Amino acid sequence: MVPHRPDFWGIPAEWNPTLWVYSIMFLAVFVLVFRFFQQARLWWKVGRPEVRWDHPGKRLGLVFKYWIAQLRVLGQRYPGIMHVAIAWAFFVFFIGTTLAAIDGHLFQLFQLLGNQNAITDPEAFKFLKGGVYLVFKLVLDLFTVAFLVGAGMAVYRRFVRRPSRLTLDSRFAFSLVLVIVVVIGGLVTESLRLAVVRNDASLAVGWWAPAGFLLAQLWIATGASPEALTNWHMVIWFIHLGSVVLMLVTLPAGTLIHILTSAFNTFFAKLDRPAGKLAPLAQNKDGQSIFVSALRDMTWKQLLDGDACTECGRCQDVCPAHAAGTPLSPKQLILSMRDTFHENAPLLAQSANGGNGKLVGEAITGDMLWSCTTCGACVRECPVLIEHVDMIVDMRRHLVNEGQMGGMLQEALAKLGRYGNSFGQSERARAKWAQPASLKIKDARKEPVEYLWFVGDYASYSAGLVDITRKTAEVFQRGGLDFGILYETERNAGNDVRRVGEEGLFEALVEKNVEAFAKSRFKTIVTTDPHSYNTLKHEYPSTDASRGRYPILHYAELLDQLIAEGKLKFNRQLGYKVTYHDPCYLGRYNGVYDAPRRVIQATGCELVEMPRHGDRSFCCGAGGGRIWMEEDLVKERPSESRIREAVALDGVTAFVVACPKDMTLYRDAVKTTGYENRLVVKDLVELVHEAM
Amino acid sequence: MDIAVVVKLVPDLVEELAIDESGAALDTSYLRLIVNELDNHAVEQAILLKESAGGQVTVIAPDLEGVDDILFTAAAKGADRLIKLTGAMSGVNNYALSNSLAAIIREIKPHLVLTGVQANNDLDGSVGPRLAALLGMAYVGYVSGVTPANDSVKVRKEYSGGLVAQVAVRLPAVLGIQAAGKPPRYVPISKIRQMSKTARIKDQPAGDLDAGNGAAVKHMFKPEMGTHATMIEGEADEVADRLIAIFKEQDIL
Structure with missing residues (x-):
């Protein structure tokens, strides 16, 4: 006889186990569904509507x-x-x-x-x-x-x-x-x-x-x-x-x-936009902007994020702000929101004025929100697709609207508002780096060019970076590139202004830049800065009525193309053993991992990867406007932790970056960690320049 | 407590300054104006007082390039009335300015007049005292913080040597502000843009701009560069030898 599955073996049939077991189980499942529904309805009752269907x-x-x-x-x-x-x-x-x-x-x-x-x-x-x-x-x-x-x-x-x-x-x-x-x-x-x-x-x-x-x-x-x-x-x-x-x-x-x-x-995860694109300020029925400071300002999906959190702590493990010892842990942030929600949601759901659902300034402090570099490591790591960064930026918008921010950031925003750059220098000084007559850089406002080079604030104004910016121009010229710049008309692209939460200033900067683009003739934009790259690519008006969408390239991609097309030729193989730091806004946000690595290889360098690389790259600490803020809550700078990671690699002598802000931060970090004799920070373009 | 704030526009030092052909004034072709920093503190102080004691804040500024933006920013912070002083305001001196302002302020009848204690383009701090004289009010300058009392205010003054004084000032009065009780706040661009659509700026003719006996600049120039110091490097003996040689050359030894 073949074996078969017995029903309720060993349980006396006269006890009628079928009836009892199924009754109990149906009751248990009913309790489960009912209790879950009670919890779930609060997401919709308290949260704002948002289309995720x-x-x-x-x-x-x-x-x-x-x-x-x-x-x-x-x-x-x-x-x-x-x-x-x-x-x-x-x-x-x-x-x-x-x-x-x-x-x-x-x-x-x-x-x-x-x-x-x-x-x-x-x-x-x-x-x-x-x-x-x-x-x-x-x-x-x-x-x-x-x-x-x-x-x-x-x-x-x-x-x-x-x-x-x-x-x-x-x-x-x-x-x-x-x-x-x-x-x-x-x-x-x-x-x-x-x-x-x-x-x-x-x-x-x-x-x-x-x-x-x-x-x-x-x-x-x-x-x-x-x-x-x-x-x-x-x-x-x-x-x-x-x-x-x-x-x-x-x-x-x-x-x-x-x-x-x-x-x-996971079903209701964000599908409508890429990671690098933030949603604009939401508006209520009367057309007024919604600044997120309390539970009612959150969308139902954001409230669901709180209940979905498994408390696994992966986000906290990879968070540069947490590693730096600041009060921010993405996990605690989500849990603080969830706990406030659990405490207050039943009252909030009952009546329009019932309960207190205040988040910002209570369970979630300004210090936590300002500590975020928006590097996106938490979002990349979360197994249940929680959207931490969007929530943080939403709340920062509230803080900015209330004028609650540190002095340095306030000053930076004021400078950006007045001069279009965070250095607080005259726009007329923006292209000072291009003054040597030998450079002869075209003015894209006056003559048509194939590539419009969007130089960015740091590469334009930072005294320590002028040399690299000039080398970039020389490399472009040697590659036979037809390019020009906007001179004093260029403005900060606004990526980090937006992530700081100053949406109005971001819009003003976009207007200025878009106006400048409209008055220039070019086919493609190439940027030095991955941050500019991200916002130009994802957040600027997607169509230009007169010429359609123009491609946006980061110079790492452009160099890679020029090398592949044989336009950039190298006379020597450098032979350095180097490591490469993936900038968050080039790598994690835009998936550009291979182009810079191919360029490094083409210069004859041996690339050794740090343990945290590719989409798990560790933020330098400057993103999301952090570069404009006080560091008093930072115990160990992320950039220093990163340099220690690189120094631990056997025989690596150069730390290659592809972002002007990285250059600034890592040069400092090499000095403050005392590894000046072990490691030199090099821009990708410096390797190319040297190998030509 | 109703407050009038007087705001001046001064050259933005971010731009390089050039002297015009007359040799007695700045070349205005590249000049860009910015709100005088201490006047910005005066606006902030007025808003802080309004927040703690209520009342109306009126901000008055001369009609120069960028004035609208400055007035709308003040409105976004909480100013109630915006007045633009129209006329030939470029290069107007403090004597003439104060006369025009006094006429307007008399109509407003504020309890308190606030202005920056000085501005970078005159450094004589005369607007406040002259307004006080014209309006017949008390004047206290170099104020860094004001708290309202009944019919008076308590002002904070910081002296050299780390001493601080609190002065009771009976109202109405004019205060020359060095610093507001808190640093000037940030107002998001969206609020300023909102104000530029909703707030109204009242144009008020400055009337007769009589420069009177005010001081006039005769000659304006950039300081001549002094000769640089020379650093002598090397071992102590070498440095000493070199020093002796230099002293001998200079006939000091």
């Missing part, structure tokens, strides 16, 4: 990628394997239990539909028998083993290693213990049954249930009678049932809620 197909793709396949979770080996082992085991258990329920009750469905065969031979409707059943057992058992491995890793991590990024409190311990009890309960139940039925060909499955079979040997070895084992089975079975019920009813209030909220959060 478009492109359902794409959204389901996100759910598959990040919720089921958990690619982000797998991005880190130990926690990745740990979590996936547990999560996938539960997916499989869920499917297995569903299949078992269908197997047990399919005939009743047919009965209801009036199928006479279903009444005469219920067994004919079962499919978990024979080979199928054995495979079913094997899969479930293997995932039980996987679960035990994952849970063991989790216990070791949570109770022994205790990394600082985790929230080490009882809510998580409770969830972990509970899922372990559920799974071990199931395993023990199975093994006790297998121990009793080991000689019954219709029920024994042998090694097809490896974990259960092995554990069964233990029970057999105790010499207990089949009756005793059956009784034990019943006790454990009740514990298993009870623990599952407990898991279901507590799920919406505990840390396991992330199983549901992360599915929603």
